[in-house]
Amino acid sequence: MEEVDHLAHERSTAQFDVEAMKVVWAGSKHALSVSDRMARLVASDPEFRKDNRVTMGRKELFKNTLRKAGHAWKRINELRLTEEEASKLRFFIDQPAYTDLHWGMFVPAIRGQGTDEQHEKWLPLAYKMQIIGCYAQTELGHGSNVQGLETTATYDRNSDEFIIHSPTLTSSKWWPGGLGKVSTHAIVYARLIVDNEEHGIHGFIVQLRSLEDHSPLPGITIGDIGMKFGNAAYNTMDNGVLQFDHVRIPRDQMLMRVLQVTREGKVVQSDVPRQLIYGTMVFVRQTIVIDASNALSRAVTIAVRYSAVRRQFGSKNGGPESQVIDYKTQQSRLFPLLASAYAFRFVGEWLKWLYQDVTQRLQANDFSTLAEAHACTAGLKSVTTSVAADGIEECRKLCGGHGYLCNSGLPELFASYVPACTYEGDNVVLLLQVARFLVKTVSQLGSGKKPVGVTAYMGHVEHLMQCKCGVQKAEDWLKPEVILEVFEARATRLAVVCARQIGSAANPEDGFAELSADLLEMAIAHCQLIVVSKFIEKLQQDIPGEGVKRQLQVLCNIYCLHLLHQHLGDFLSTSCITPEQGLLANEQLRSLYSQVRPNAVALVDAFNYTDHYLGSTLGRYDGNVYPALYQEAWKEPLNDSVVPDGYYEYVRPLIKQQFRFSRL
């Protein structure tokens, strides 16, 4: 294929230092360097080829995963990669695999919930992958409600063992990644029963398969749960089903950092605070927010580049048609997603800090910020993953018909990303947790209890209930203090209205249930405010690189004003702004789109994605889209033969009239 940069003109119009923006996006020069090296390493290694995945049958696809995971482990060791590098390597391989759960859930669960002795015994084996583990929590009949899990772990004092058992069909473990075909071990969550008494849900290390021949151990029924959304996507992963028929494990394989069962069958709470588990959730959800920015930025890269390449309508005097990216309809759908990708990046970065802060406090037995931090990360997990999933699909539509081809990269990206809305806490369930926390916060305002962390703004409830937005002309909407105040006022007023309505219900729990749809909107308002405020805070820092801060300011304003437009009903119904101010915001938004336009391609270049990682004919760095689409078509297996298999049996008889005809 010719080597011409079809997007060179787009790149020449950028008004900022793209290399400096790459550092901002990556988080630091070091992070950029690691990420860049690992991306190139993967892209240049033919073992990590992925363009052929979508035509593979399930077995071939799964074997492909095993091969890649093995090769990755080989390279990680050969090159003596650090943990950070290894993690980035797996990220760029871009194929869900059992190793994600081994490193992302199994190892952290032992670290977080295991005792020192358990760490010593199990972690070295896991670090060397001498055992491969997964995380077996959800069951066929139980997802969100962990307390409803049915699997039992009954202590048998005679043998000093736990008996792990699946008492019902619905208690079958269901969904855990890596479980179906690969894991040798699992952390199994089960109801602890000692002397016929229940002691809640706890984790147990259970060996599933022989380390010699991989056959399931006695009493264990195990398999893959079948095909999932998308061609390749998560079908590279062996999500599994698992049933226990009175499987015995030694007592010391219960994870006992928080709760212990002694040899005598006494159940003892340790002095380690139970709240530690929330710290882990803050950690996991923080990584999910960063993932949302990764996935969304990837889709936006494809859509922005192809929108700059693609031309449609608007030809004047036989000249070329207009670039699609010049249409306001395209801009008004695409640029807010570009802005959201950056916004989620920065709030994700801030969540890293929050996790460190919470961890340090927990170590000092300070639980004062934990509930708030937990609500904050739960809410941000929810809003960022929902926007990212919808945003990927929107980007696909923004690419027109060709976005429907797998080689656009977008269908697979959507199918493999969208579970993020459900796993690690269903997004609606999480928002209700946030809502519960906010209602409680509001109800305590009168008592003098000061709201902490990102709910601190509610301390100014009196001001926020009555403040009036001072915007008089479109440019007034560019002032961060104006934006912050209206977003704070909106969140506060929605929360106060909801809290009042719940308060006036005969029973607060019934009131909460009845109003829960409105409570979701209140929780979203709060979460959006967090993203807005962290974006604004980011811009108050020193950001090196010519024009970089200026571009981020434009994106921040787009992010905020787009939200304002999208949720105009909230802002107007709570009288945070007037209809005229809403129109001015819209006017300003249009002007901001024009400011982003010449920088759009450079702003996605700053994500620094390789063509291998994007895996998209439409999102190619050089914009040479049409020859790429054309060449890809001929790789389709159906094109191996001119006359398709089945023609002689099923088509020719029609054409040749080998049926007796009737009425038609």
Next chain:
Amino acid sequence: MEEVDHLAHERSTAQFDVEAMKVVWAGSKHALSVSDRMARLVASDPEFRKDNRVTMGRKELFKNTLRKAGHAWKRINELRLTEEEASKLRFFIDQPAYTDLHWGMFVPAIRGQGTDEQHEKWLPLAYKMQIIGCYAQTELGHGSNVQGLETTATYDRNSDEFIIHSPTLTSSKWWPGGLGKVSTHAIVYARLIVDNEEHGIHGFIVQLRSLEDHSPLPGITIGDIGMKFGNAAYNTMDNGVLQFDHVRIPRDQMLMRVLQVTREGKVVQSDVPRQLIYGTMVFVRQTIVIDASNALSRAVTIAVRYSAVRRQFGSKNGGPESQVIDYKTQQSRLFPLLASAYAFRFVGEWLKWLYQDVTQRLQANDFSTLAEAHACTAGLKSVTTSVAADGIEECRKLCGGHGYLCNSGLPELFASYVPACTYEGDNVVLLLQVARFLVKTVSQLGSGKKPVGVTAYMGHVEHLMQCKCGVQKAEDWLKPEVILEVFEARATRLAVVCARQIGSAANPEDGFAELSADLLEMAIAHCQLIVVSKFIEKLQQDIPGEGVKRQLQVLCNIYCLHLLHQHLGDFLSTSCITPEQGLLANEQLRSLYSQVRPNAVALVDAFNYTDHYLGSTLGRYDGNVYPALYQEAWKEPLNDSVVPDGYYEYVRPLIKQQFRFSRL
């Protein structure tokens, strides 16, 4: 599997005659009878099994399509099915196939654009499937903008032939269904050139493949364009690429009903009005609106039934957990989609009438309503397909994690439905056409030109610009005249504001382009009003069956008030309602959800879908979900062997430490 109706209790709470509602949904007793017979015919014929599609490789999947299409044709003839029955049969086979384009595009194009002689020659061949045709319009570089097509058809007077040619890579025909591997003929759209003069885009009947051995004819390069979104979905279809190298066809294979090229090379307009083509578009888009109600109702059936089966949280004293459908958060997402399915059904039915009306007028040379009817169907195609596509994905999410499994039926339904947002007019492009029509309509109001059809309400512009909503208590929102007025006022006010802003721009075209994002919202407001008003009109008719009308009234109110809540910003910013009235609408909405709740399962039963058609473990009629999920899992090919292929090469070496280890 045990034969117990797990949803029997849900069915017993219904407050209406389900059989009567089935008639309403189907449109008539006759339509219900045809639909019911065809659905059972397909479901009972093992040749039409479809649960095994998602694990097939592309070639196997495509052969499966050829087999089914052949078998369908055999059955259609054996059973002497009518055209209506045959069409329903294909519908319930539920597998995109080349026959869809043959019957849905190729035959209608010849009927609509061909002369009487062409009808006589080609239609009998097509009716008997002695030739198989497709519709080759879009090109690699040209989708929405038909006038930009590059393929040329040059008249050669010497041989009395047209020379069909693809002058560039981007002029390759791209996407047509049935083209890739099956069609023997195509209607090819190309720029007509006679004596170096261009005469616009016209259709030509071109033979592509030999009727003897199916090999492509000389000068024709043809193939499949590759994998698309989803596992099976549209991968059962051979969307194709096609290039012409100076392919010659007889002059009489240009479709000449509207424009003729004579033997001498004279280009002659016939006396048939060009506007006929808009009549065809009204027809095609009308069927798409009905399809939207089909697809959405199917997803809603699955989500409603599974929400009634699934329990999560809320266990009291160790009793069962709460049914998910009892949560207001679930109701507020699910019931508006249920209401939308019904709403789209009725507006689709009305569009059938509109098409007949337009056709009769065209035959009488009355073009007065054509532009309005065209805008109306374009807009309804756009809003219904967008809501249906998003609604299917929302239903998938409402099923929690299990919705991500292919056997839930939802991933495949989404992937095969979502192209409807792009084909037959991209939804955004269509809304801009509507917007253009509305702006024109508003600008002519002063001139005394009376708006017709569904824009008639704009004739009351003076009243609608200043009327005040009289709602004082929640129940006031149940009055159809109240609803109609606020929806009319909102649409009118948005249109007037937009028209004013465009009017004040230096150049109206630039103003239109600059404001196009707002114009989309204005167009949506108009289209939603159409759906609302047709639902209300339906309820003014006599509807037999105990309790049937009552249920439809509740659904209509939910549809309207949900839209009002979703677009609250519109209604408030145009002062159509006050914030207090918005709160009352929300209150009424919650009460309506409670009224639907006991009828929800029966309301989806009324769609009369067989388990075969639904193809969903979660949406089974009997609600026996968990055993079904469990049994499906063991059909997964990966479960053929306990130890997966690749274990010995790629997993065991890891566990057995056959690498040299390093830093990690």
